Amino acid sequence: xKSSLHILGEYTLLxxxxxxxxTRWGMFFRQLMREIYKLGADSLGIVVxxxxxxxxxxxxxxxxNISSPxxxxxxxxxxxxxxxxxxFSSSIMCLILAGKVGSxxxxxxxxxxxxxxxxxxxxxxxxxxxxxxxxxxxxxxxFIPVLVVFSMFTGIIGxxxxxxxxxxxxxxxxxxxxxxxxxxxxxxxYSVIKALVYAFIIASVASYFxxxxxxxxxxxxxxxxxxxxxxxxxxxMADVILTHILLT
Amino acid sequence: xxxxxxxxxxxxxRTVLNNISAVFETGKTNLIIGQSGxxxxxxxxxxxxxxxxxxxxxxxxxAGILHLRKHELDKLRKEMGMxxxxxxxxxxxxxxxxxxxxxxxxxxxxxxxxxxxxxxxLERVNLLNSEHLYPSEISGGMMxxxxxxxxxxxxxxxxxxxxxxxxxxxxxxxxxxxxxxxxTKDYRMTTVINTHDMNSVINIGETIAFIKEGVLxxxxxxxxxxxSNNQALNDFVFASxxxxxxxxxxxxxxx
Numbered sequence: 001x002k003s004s005l006h007i008l009g010e011y012t013l014l015x016x017x018x019x020x021x022x023t024r025w026g027m028f029f030r031q032l033m034r035e036i037y038k039l040g041a042d043s044l045g046i047v048v049x050x051x052x053x054x055x056x057x058x059x060x061x062x063x064x065n066i067s068s069p070x071x072x073x074x075x076x077x078x079x080x081x082x083x084x085x086x087x088f089s090s091s092i093m094c095l096i097l098a099g100k101v102g103s104x105x106x107x108x109x110x111x112x113x114x115x116x117x118x119x120x121x122x123x124x125x126x127x128x129x130x131x132x133x134x135x136x137x138x139x140x141x142x143f144i145p146v147l148v149v150f151s152m153f154t155g156i157i158g159x160x161x162x163x164x165x166x167x168x169x170x171x172x173x174x175x176x177x178x179x180x181x182x183x184x185x186x187x188x189x190y191s192v193i194k195a196l197v198y199a200f201i202i203a204s205v206a207s208y209f210x211x212x213x214x215x216x217x218x219x220x221x222x223x224x225x226x227x228x229x230x231x232x233x234x235x236x237m238a239d240v241i242l243t244h245i246l247l248t
Numbered sequence: 249x250x251x252x253x254x255x256x257x258x259x260x261x262r263t264v265l266n267n268i269s270a271v272f273e274t275g276k277t278n279l280i281i282g283q284s285g286x287x288x289x290x291x292x293x294x295x296x297x298x299x300x301x302x303x304x305x306x307x308x309x310x311a312g313i314l315h316l317r318k319h320e321l322d323k324l325r326k327e328m329g330m331x332x333x334x335x336x337x338x339x340x341x342x343x344x345x346x347x348x349x350x351x352x353x354x355x356x357x358x359x360x361x362x363x364x365x366x367x368x369x370l371e372r373v374n375l376l377n378s379e380h381l382y383p384s385e386i387s388g389g390m391m392x393x394x395x396x397x398x399x400x401x402x403x404x405x406x407x408x409x410x411x412x413x414x415x416x417x418x419x420x421x422x423x424x425x426x427x428x429x430x431x432t433k434d435y436r437m438t439t440v441i442n443t444h445d446m447n448s449v450i451n452i453g454e455t456i457a458f459i460k461e462g463v464l465x466x467x468x469x470x471x472x473x474x475x476s477n478n479q480a481l482n483d484f485v486f487a488s489x490x491x492x493x494x495x496x497x498x499x500x501x502x503x
Contacts, residue, residue: 024353034340112338119298120336124350124402125325131353 011208017129018137018207031135039101039136040143044150046100047093051084051151054092055158058083063162063170076170077178080159082187089151090191091239094198097144098231102206105136106227109210110220118211129211137203144199145192152191190246197242198235205231249274250295250406250438255304257290264290265301268464270457275436277429277452279443282459283484289410291459292442296328296408297321308406326354329399329437331428333411335391337383337398343390344370344379347397354402369397373427389420393427400431407432407439413448421445425452446491449473458484474498 002010022028059080066075109132112118121128156179163175209227213219250272257265264287272278282288293299295306297313306313308324316324337346347369351362370376373393378386386394392412399407409428413421429452432439441448449456453470458481466481473485474495486492 027352115334116332116336117338120330120332120338120398122298123296123325123328123330123408124353125322126350126353 010212011204014129014133014208014211015204017127018133018204020127020130022130022134023127027131028135031131032139035135035139036143039104039140040147043097043100043147046096047147047151048154050096051089051093051154052158052161054088055080055084055155056162057158058088058155059159059162059170059175060165060167063168067168073169073171073174074178074181077159077163077175078181079178080175081156081179081183084152084155084159085187085191089148089155090194090198091235093148093151094144094195094202094235095232097147098198098202098206098235099228101140102202102227102231103224105203105206106210106224107220109133109207110213110223113211113213114216114220129207133204133207133211136207137200140199140203141196144202145195148191148195149188152188190242193246194239194242197238201234201238202231205234249307249309250440251307252291252295253305253307255291255294255301255306257287257294257299257301264462265294266462268304268459268462270464270467271455272438272440273455274438275433276454277432277439277441278455278457279441279449279453280457280459281443281449281453281484283444286459287462288442288444288459292408292410292440295440296330297325326402327405329402329404329407331392331395331399331407331409331412333414335383335388335395337391337394339383342380342382343375343386343394343397346383346394347379347401350398350401366397366401369401370394372400372431373397388415389417389424392416392420392424396424396427396431400435403435405437407437409439409441409443411443411445412441413443413445418447421447422451428452446485446488449485460484 059076062076062079109118112132118128118132121131159179160172160175163170163172206227209223209230210220213223251270253269255265255268256263268291280288280291290299294301300314311320311324313321313324337343338349341349344363344366347366348362351357351365355362357365367376367379370379373396375390375393375397378390378394383391383394407428412424412428416424425448428439428441431437441452443449450470450473453473456468456470456473457464458466458478460480466476466478468476473481475498476482482495486495
C-alpha cells in the first residue's frame, strides 16, 4: 500500500514531467484536437440529456414543494436557475464527467502502460507524460467550461419545458420572470472557474492512476476505479474551498 | 558495441541480477537466453535504461549510460530501436503513422522525406500494402514486422528485441529471425535479442549469454551451444527430445 505522501510525491513528479514545452508543437496541437473531440465534444450528448432532465425535475420538485401562498410563483424559476448555475452545471456535471472521462483517460493510459506502448515512447527519447497527458489536461480545461455553459443553458431549457406542464400553479411567464429575477452574472464566472479546476483534477488524477499502473488488465480496471473515486473526492473538496474563496 | 560490467539489481531485497558482465558486439545478433523468470527481461531493461541497476556499469561504445545527463541520455536513446514482446504499436495510429511516429517526434526532415523513410522501412519488412491498417487489423507476425520497421525508422546504432518470436508460429518466427539478422548485417547494428526460442539460438545466435537465476551461467555462440558440457545450459537448450537428438548426432559426428 502506498502512503498518501508517496502518491502526492509521484503525482507532483509526473506533473513536473508533463508541464514542459512540447518537443513538436505540431504533434501537440494534433493530439490536442483529438482529445478535445474524444473527451470533450463526445460528452456533449450526455451533458445535454442529463441537464435537460435534471433541469425539468428541479423545476417540478420546487413547484411541488412551494405551496405557500406567501411565496410568489416566480421563486420556482429563480431557485431552479440558482441551483443550476451555482452547483449542478459545474460540480454535479463534473462529477458525472469524472466518471465518464476520468475512467476513459485512466484505462487508455493504463492499457498503454501494460502493453509497453509508454516504454516504447521513452525508448525513442519521447517524453511520454508530456505527449500523452498534457493534451488531455489542456483539452479538458478548454472544453469542460464549454460543456458547463451548455449544461446551464439546456438545464434551464428543461426547467422552462416543465413550466408548461402547469404543475401547482407554475406558469411559463412566472418561471421566465423568476429566471431573470436578481440575476448575478458573476455566478456564471464562478461556475466556469470551478469547471477549470475540476477539469484539471479529472485529467491529471486519471492520468496519474493510468500512468502508474503495474500489472495487467485487472490492474487497469482498478486504476480506472481509483481514478474516478479519487477525482470525485477531490472535486467535492475543491467545491468547498472554491465556494468559500469565491462567494464569501 | 555494448559492454555490461558487474550488473546487480535487486527488488525488495530479492536479487534478480547478480554480477553480470558481457559484451554485445557490433554487426552481430547477440542473444540473451534463459528460462522465464531468470532475469533476462530485467537485464534488457537495465541495458536500455528503463531500469537502473543497483551497481555496475553499462557502456555504449565509450559512453556509460548510467552517468549520462538527461539530454545526453535522450540523445543516446535516439540511436536505439526496440522491438517489444507484444510489439507495443500505438493502437490509435495506423501502421504507417506508427512507423512515422519516431520520425515525427525526433527528425527535422520534411513530411515528404519522413514519409519516404517510413515507406522504405515498411518495404524493408515487406509490409507495403498494410500501411493504412490499424494494429488491431493485422496479424501477430505483421505486428512484429511493423514493430521492426518502427524500430529501424531512425536508423539506430543499437537494436533491442524482447522475445521477438513469442506468440508466433515456427515459420513466421524464422522469418522474423532472418529479418532481424539481415537488418543487423545490412546496417551494422549492435543487436541484442532476449529470447527463449531455441530455433533462434540455433539460427542467429552469433553470441549467446545464458542467464540462470540472475547469474551469467555460460557465454558462447550457436556452434559452442551444441558441444558445451554445461549441464544447466544443456538442460535448458536441449529440453526437447528433438534438440537432444540433434545434439547427440552432432556429438557423434565430432566423435
